[in-house]
Amino acid sequence: MDKITPEQRSKTMSRIRAKNTKPEMIVRRYLYANGFRFRVNVRTLPGTPDIVLKKYHTAIFINGCFWHGHVCQQGRMPKSNVEFWLNKITRNKERDEEVRDKLRTIGWRTMVVWECQLKPSVRQQTLEGIVYLLNEAFLDLHRRKCQPLQPFYVEPGEDSYMVAEDAPRYGKEDDR
Numbered sequence: 132m133d134k135i136t137p138e139q140r141s142k143t144m145s146r147i148r149a150k151n152t153k154p155e156m157i158v159r160r161y162l163y164a165n166g167f168r169f170r171v172n173v174r175t176l177p178g179t180p181d182i183v184l185k186k187y188h189t190a191i192f193i194n195g196c197f198w199h200g201h202v203c204q205q206g207r208m209p210k211s212n213v214e215f216w217l218n219k220i221t222r223n224k225e226r227d228e229e230v231r232d233k234l235r236t237i238g239w240r241t242m243v244v245w246e247c248q249l250k251p252s253v254r255q256q257t258l259e260g261i262v263y264l265l266n267e268a269f270l271d272l273h274r275r276k277c278q279p280l281q282p283f284y285v286e287p288g289e290d291s292y293m294v295a296e297d298a299p300r301y302g303k304e305d306d307r
């Protein structure tokens with residue numbers, strides 16, 4: 132189907148590889164293998180989230196511990212130029228918070244996965260945790276959708292009209 136030369140492909144692949152950092156790929160591969168479908172590096176949403184699952188209204192950020200100021204071993208400040216790094220990382224953290232607020236305002240859930248949470252010893256637990264939260268998000272969205280906004284109301288005389296309508300088909304079509 133695709134008629135690109137090996138050179139073209141390797142060029143494309145190297146471009147992709149440069150962009151797709153390893154922690155991101157771990158999460159993406161796991162989600163994909165578990166049937167989740169998503170978009171990556173979505174520029175149309177605040178903060179260009181790394182992974183966006185539209186069906187779950189969830190944006191995932193995979194954050195490097197150092198750059199985003201995680202309190203953990205990997206997030207520790209270097210011993211020199213402390214003030215410089217402190218300023219830079221504080222600014223990053225503020226921006227992260229702003230982005231999450233913006234997303235929440237427009238009805239998106241946000242999830243932050245720290246790089247240290249993807250270390251081999253804790254990776255499986257983290258990945259399962261992500262799936263758990265996604266399922267929770269889905270249930271929550273579905274619950275809200277199913278709740279009637281107002282009580283059902285039939286206009287007087289309308290019920291005789293209803294009889295003439297086609298019988299509803301149940302369980303035939305996936306309406307989502």
Ligand SMILES: [Zn+2]
Pocket residue numbers: 196201202203204205206245246247248
């Ligand atoms: Zn960390």
